[in-house]
Amino acid sequence: MGIGASRRILPALRRAATVAALALLAVLAPARAQGSGEETARRAVLEMREAFQKGDAARLAALRPRLDGHLTEPLADYWLLRNRLERADTGEVRAVLARWAGSYWEDRLRNDWLLLLGARGDWATLLEEAPRFRMNDDPEVRCWVALAQVETGAASPASVAEAVRTAWLGQRTAAPGCARAAGRLIAAGALPAEVAWQRARLGVEAGRLAVATQAVALLDADWAALVERAFNAPQRYLDDKLTAVRHRTKEIVTLALIRLATQDPQAAAAHAEHLRWRAQLTAEERAWVWGAIGRRTALRLQPEALDHFARTWEAALPDEWRAWHVRAALRAGDWAAVRRAIGLLSPQAQQDPTWIYWLARALRASDQAGEAAQALLQRIAGPEGFYEQLAAEALGQPVTLPPAPPPPTAAERAAVRALPGLQRALLLIDWGLRTEGVREWHYEVALHVPGGLPERELLAAAAWACERAVWDRCINTSSRTRQQVDIAQRYPTPLRELVVPRARAIGLDPAYVYGLIRQESRFVMDARSHVGASGLMQVMPATARWTARRIGLRDFQPHQIDDPEVNVTIGTAYLKLALDDFEGSMALAAAAYNAGPGRPRQWRQGPVLEAAVWVENIPFDETRDYVKRVLANTHVYAALLTGQPQLPSARLGATIGPRLATARAPDTELP
Numbered sequence: 001m002g003i004g005a006s007r008r009i010l011p012a013l014r015r016a017a018t019v020a021a022l023a024l025l026a027v028l029a030p031a032r033a034q035g036s037g038e039e040t041a042r043r044a045v046l047e048m049r050e051a052f053q054k055g056d057a058a059r060l061a062a063l064r065p066r067l068d069g070h071l072t073e074p075l076a077d078y079w080l081l082r083n084r085l086e087r088a089d090t091g092e093v094r095a096v097l098a099r100w101a102g103s104y105w106e107d108r109l110r111n112d113w114l115l116l117l118g119a120r121g122d123w124a125t126l127l128e129e130a131p132r133f134r135m136n137d138d139p140e141v142r143c144w145v146a147l148a149q150v151e152t153g154a155a156s157p158a159s160v161a162e163a164v165r166t167a168w169l170g171q172r173t174a175a176p177g178c179a180r181a182a183g184r185l186i187a188a189g190a191l192p193a194e195v196a197w198q199r200a201r202l203g204v205e206a207g208r209l210a211v212a213t214q215a216v217a218l219l220d221a222d223w224a225a226l227v228e229r230a231f232n233a234p235q236r237y238l239d240d241k242l243t244a245v246r247h248r249t250k251e252i253v254t255l256a257l258i259r260l261a262t263q264d265p266q267a268a269a270a271h272a273e274h275l276r277w278r279a280q281l282t283a284e285e286r287a288w289v290w291g292a293i294g295r296r297t298a299l300r301l302q303p304e305a306l307d308h309f310a311r312t313w314e315a316a317l318p319d320e321w322r323a324w325h326v327r328a329a330l331r332a333g334d335w336a337a338v339r340r341a342i343g344l345l346s347p348q349a350q351q352d353p354t355w356i357y358w359l360a361r362a363l364r365a366s367d368q369a370g371e372a373a374q375a376l377l378q379r380i381a382g383p384e385g386f387y388e389q390l391a392a393e394a395l396g397q398p399v400t401l402p403p404a405p406p407p408p409t410a411a412e413r414a415a416v417r418a419l420p421g422l423q424r425a426l427l428l429i430d431w432g433l434r435t436e437g438v439r440e441w442h443y444e445v446a447l448h449v450p451g452g453l454p455e456r457e458l459l460a461a462a463a464w465a466c467e468r469a470v471w472d473r474c475i476n477t478s479s480r481t482r483q484q485v486d487i488a489q490r491y492p493t494p495l496r497e498l499v500v501p502r503a504r505a506i507g508l509d510p511a512y513v514y515g516l517i518r519q520e521s522r523f524v525m526d527a528r529s530h531v532g533a534s535g536l537m538q539v540m541p542a543t544a545r546w547t548a549r550r551i552g553l554r555d556f557q558p559h560q561i562d563d564p565e566v567n568v569t570i571g572t573a574y575l576k577l578a579l580d581d582f583e584g585s586m587a588l589a590a591a592a593y594n595a596g597p598g599r600p601r602q603w604r605q606g607p608v609l610e611a612a613v614w615v616e617n618i619p620f621d622e623t624r625d626y627v628k629r630v631l632a633n634t635h636v637y638a639a640l641l642t643g644q645p646q647l648p649s650a651r652l653g654a655t656i657g658p659r660l661a662t663a664r665a666p667d668t669e670l671p
Contacts, residue, residue, distance in 0.1 A: 041070045045076070046432070048060060049433060052083055060080050060083055074106070075105055075428070075436060078105040082109060085109075107133065107134050108439075110129060115140055118148070118177050119144075119176065123151050127154065130145045135447050139178060140171075140176075143181040144177045147184055150181075150184060161191050164185055168181070168199060169195070169202065172208070173210075174208070179215070182196070182215075196215045196218050197251045200216050200227065200251075200255060203215065204231055205295075227255060230253075231255070231259050237252075237253075238256050253281065254285045254288060257289040261295075261296050265300070272286065272290060283313070286311070287312045287313055291317040291321045292321070294311075294321070294328065295320075298325070298331075299619045301331070303332065306331075322341060322345050326342055329341050330616060335362040335366060338362040339359065339363070342362070353385060356376050356387070360372075377391040378395065381395055383487070383639070384487075390649075390652075399648065400639065400645045401636070402485050404486050407459075407463070412457060413464070415460065416461045421444035421448065422441060422444050425444065426468055428440065429473075430468075446480065455482070456484060462478035472522030474489065474492060475491075490636075491636050494523050498565060499513055500641075506572060506573065506576045509651075510637070511638035511640075511641055512586060512651070515637050516537065516575065516593065516630050519630050523536065524536075535562055536564055537568060537575075539567060541561070543570075543574060544561045548570060577667065583659070583660070583663055585611075586652070587615055587631060587652060587653065590630045591626075597671075604658060606658070607657065611654060631648070631651060632648075634651055638651075
């Protein structure tokens, strides 16, 4: 795409020659010729990837000619040049960018090059190339560009200050670009020094010492050692520090208190209560300390959390912390506090369906502003999404699926299948290069043009992925549409002849199984997680062995978990055991499937809570999101499989609390 016709001539001739040669071979020796050219290319691509990962420049150069004229040629050129990008000159880089103009691999290479140009301080080339960066999704690039504009006089420090501040505070690692840009703006007076201390506080609370020391070193390199001391031994630092008169000392005491909060919130609260720090720290510093204490106490599901957050007043704390302020208020059943806490979130965060739903509930609980609550619920109500479904039910609207749009026309299908990027993505996925293929597919459907592909083309692309059984691309692509919503495409049911009978045979709702598989693996048969979970239902090896023994599956071998039938048999058996152990609660069983049964057993202790409140207070971000998605998926699948409207509360349940005294003892062997 976007490649000049003159640059296509030789590759086209090569492809034509290849096609002719293959045709002749097909006549003379069909069994041998079938796919032989593609097999050669496949082996070359796999060997090039291995050479790229090893940094083997000689091997990359030797393999590259084997892919001349092949669909994967842009990727091969990316690997070849990326391996030596630090040594390549500007003309060489631009030649490759021009050759593959419009492709994902051009934009990927430009992203890498822009980062290198920023690190080198090549402001002129950076500013010339940055407008051509189509993805424009890298905050480091944005910071380098802002710094280049300031250094060349193309922009004033004040004009880029907010963009740099936002990008820097949002980064989780100590990357150099935003730090250098922030340091330059602080020196110019366009950003206050307090921004560096805020960045340090975020780093300390997240346990990232490098982030904190990098930020403070922008103000004074000698202070980094003090920050490290406070981070590594906060209790000792506070015990040794009698006064905090100077601004620097106040800030490092604040960091020590925040760090202590992550280790022992009760001890941090005792220190924060001490007259010494109440008198010497500013109101803003104390608010951050109490915010950190409140967040950590809320993560431990302790009732003191709401009182701690009350001492943060209306300070501008991170949304991630304020979210736990709302959760603590929900757990306490204090609807007035829920309203106040949501009001302290940033305007952007308040648009999240989570907080729109709970604000509506808080308004309803106040017996006031009924119309306002109704309007909020109507704003988010829909057939998909955890809170969207709950909002619909609160309005008396069960989950009902919208009618399917007209299927893609032949012309629409042909248009997307002609896109080289999508062709290449599917080929790479088929060859086992899933990471590369997924990235290129996403680029083509979402980023190649502003706003992504039009909705009809998205449906056609999704349909193509479904036909190829690339279910994750089918689901993710179809889910991008807003008007043309094809629910059956977004929620496919592959292996129905296996999943439905198996689920019913052991007393599981097939919709629940499908809802879990969609979240676990997106129906990628050979999916592997970073912790070793495998297959459709992402079963861990130890869990697979235990479950196989429990259900009497004889002669089970670890490699069998990759077989879809075995994977579903073991995965559904474990899910059923978890569901029975948690007295039929789908929310608790889903949490156990994701985080292990011990954690939800602990999380259910304390007061009896409305089920949605309990779910929102799951301390692990991954597990909280997982449970919401599994349940939301389940309601959609139930509507698809039964053809009947669904009430989310029927599966969510009314309340969750400690195990009843009359319930059977927990299955302590359940892994």
